[in-house]
Every structure is written in structure tokens, then in C-alpha cells.
Amino acid sequence: GAGVSQSPSNKVTEKGKDVELRCDPISGHTALYWYRQRLGQGLEFLIYFQGNSAPDKSGLPSDRFSAERTGGSVSTLTIQRTQQEDSAVYLCASTAGPNTGELFFGEGSRLTVL
Amino acid sequence: AQTVTQSQPEMSVQEAETVTLSCTYDTSESNYYLFWYKQPPSRQMILVIRQEAYKQQNATENRFSVNFQKAAKSFSLKISDSQLGDTAMYFCAFSGRTQGGSEKLVFGKGTKLTVNP
Numbered sequence: 109g110a111g112v113s114q115s116p117s118n119k120v121t122e123k124g125k126d127v128e129l130r131c132d133p134i135s136g137h138t139a140l141y142w143y144r145q146r147l148g149q150g151l152e153f154l155i156y157f158q159g160n161s162a163p164d165k166s167g168l169p170s171d172r173f174s175a176e177r178t179g180g181s182v183s184t185l186t187i188q189r190t191q192q193e194d195s196a197v198y199l200c201a202s203t204a205g206p207n208t209g210e211l212f213f214g215e216g217s218r219l220t221v222l
Numbered sequence: 223a224q225t226v227t228q229s230q231p232e233m234s235v236q237e238a239e240t241v242t243l244s245c246t247y248d249t250s251e252s253n254y255y256l257f258w259y260k261q262p263p264s265r266q267m268i269l270v271i272r273q274e275a276y277k278q279q280n281a282t283e284n285r286f287s288v289n290f291q292k293a294a295k296s297f298s299l300k301i302s303d304s305q306l307g308d309t310a311m312y313f314c315a316f317s318g319r320t321q322g323g324s325e326k327l328v329f330g331k332g333t334k335l336t337v338n339p
Contacts, residue, residue, distance in 0.1 A: 141326060150313060150331040164326065197265060209326060210257070213267035 110134075112214035114200050120220045121190055125199060129185045129217045133202030141185050142175060143199045151199065156213060190221045223247045225315050228330035229339065235304045242289075243299045243333045245314030252276075254291065254318035256297045256329065262310040270312070304337045311335075316327050 110196075113132040121127050133140050142154040153167040157177045168174070177183040187194055197218045201211035225248045235241035236322040247256070272289050273281045281287050285305075289298045301308055311334050315327040 143329075151327075151329040153326045153328070155324055198263075199267065201267070210269050210272060211267075216265045 111216045112200055112202055112212055114198075114214035114217050116217055117119075117215065118218045118220075120222065122222055124189055124190060126186065126188045127190055127219060129198050129200075129219070131183045131200030131202075132183070133181065133183070133200070133212060134212055135181075137202035137204050137212070138180065140177060140186050141201045141203075142183070145197045145199055145203065145216070147196070153203075154185070154198075165222055187219075189221075192221045195221045223327045224251075224316050224318060226328050226330040228313050228314055228333050231331070232334045232336070234336040234338055235301075237304055237306060237317045239304055239305055240254070240300060240302045243312050243314075243335065245299070245330060246299065247249060247295050247296045247314070247316045249295070249316065249318060251318045253260065254316060256288075257317065258288070258317060259295075259313045260298045260308075260310045260314065261328075265311075266270060271299065279337075282288040289335070303334075306337050309337045 115130045138159055140157040143151040143153050144154055155162055155168055155175050156164040159180045160177050172188045175185045195214040198215045201213045203211050205208055227246045229244055239312050254275045256273045260268045260270050271283045272283050274286055280290050285302045287300045311332045313332045314330040317325050317327050
């Protein structure tokens with residue numbers, strides 16, 4: 109596709125359930141990022157992929173959060189045993205590589221944990 | 223660790239007027255990038271303008287320009303001839319070499335700008 113695609117756009121789940129959020133980056137973009145944006149807040153870095161490897165996972169808030177990327181393309185962010193504080197918009201971004209400076213963002217997945 | 227501070231949670235401006243959004247940052251690096259991103263209600267983050275730290279000349283993109291003061295670690299955004307479509311959250315961001323060479327963007331908390339007719 110022409111841009112970064114994320115699904116689902118909105119997800120409502122019950123506390124304790126697992127959720128998977130998907131990101132399909134721009135074709136050819138080797139670097140992929142996940143950010144979390146709580147209501148009215150800025151963006152918190154979660155994890156960075158270069159190809160299929162994740163050299164920077166420093167932003168993952170707990171071991172309930174994990175992410176993978178396959179084929180150097182699609183990435184999945186998984187949150188296990190969701191908590192109410194996980195409610196946020198999860199944004200994915202991609203870029204052609206280091207030193208380009210600009211990230212291209214998807215529209216995000218809004219997660220609501222009841 | 224790098225930090226980015228936006229001290230104005232909300233601002234408003236009349237259509238056609240000029241407004242300046244403030245941003246300061248903290249880093250020990252000498253080479254880095256600074257950005258302003260716009261996030262309208264649709265949630266799509268859009269790059270407004272980019273500045274490379276080694277360039278002394280302030281970046282300009284049409285009605286948007288920056289005042290980059292490297293020694294003061296200040297990076298403000300000026301919007302001239304404000305338009306209703308400029309209403310959005312504006313985020314200042316910093317990018318430099320970090321763990322794993324990620325060059326991740328570190329964002330400020332944002333400034334909500336409202337352009338009034």
C-alpha cells in the first residue's frame with residue numbers, strides 16, 4: 109500500500125485478555141517503530157525493528173508486551189493479560205533506514221481495556 | 223537520555239495571524255535531527271518540518287519556519303498566516319543515535335493549537 113497500515117483501527121477488550129495489533133509498513137522500509145500514546149499525552153517509544161531483528165526494546169513497559177516482525181515487513185505487537193492502563197492508541201511508523209530522519213506513521217490502533 | 227519539553231499545553235490564534243510554539247530539548251550529542259509533527263483529530267501524524275543540527279540555517283516550509291538555537295537547545299515553530307486546517311496537536315521531536323542505533327524519535331508532550339475563525 110501507499111502508506112503504513114494498522115489494524116484493527118479500534119479494539120475493545122476485557123481486562124486479562126490478550127490482544128494483537130498489526131502493522132504493515134511502507135514497502136521497502138527496513139526500519140519499523142511502535143509507539144504508545146495515552147489520551148492527551150505524547151508518544152512513548154516501545155520498540156524498534158531493523159529488518160526482522162529488534163535491537164532496541166527499551167520502551168516495552170513490561171514482559172506482557174512483545175513484538176515480532178516477519179519477512180522484514182509486517183509486525184505484530186502483542187499485549188498479554190491486558191490491564192486498564194494499557195488503554196491507549198498504539199502507533200506504528202516506518203522509515204527507509206537510518207539517517208533519513210522522517211518517520212511515516214499509520215493511523216494507529218485504539219485499544220480500550222474495560 | 224534525551225528529553226524534549228513543550229511548555230505550552232494549549233494555544234490559540236486567530237485565522238491569518240502568526241503563532242509560535244516553543245520546544246526545548248536536552249542532549250549531549252552534537253549531531254542530531256529535530257522535527258515538528260502535526261497530529262490532526264484523524265490521528266495521522268504528519269511531518270511539518272525538519273532541522274539537521276549541523277545546519278545553521280533555519281528550515282522553512284511554506285508558512286512554517288523554525289528558530290533553531292543550538293546553544294540554547296531551543297527549537298520553536300512559527301506558523302504564519304494561520305489557517306483553520308492548522309488546528310491540531312503539534313509535537314516536537316528529537317532524533318539521535320541511541321541504543322541499537324535505532325535513531326528513535328523522542329517526543330514532547332505536545333501543544334494543542336486551535337485556529338479560530
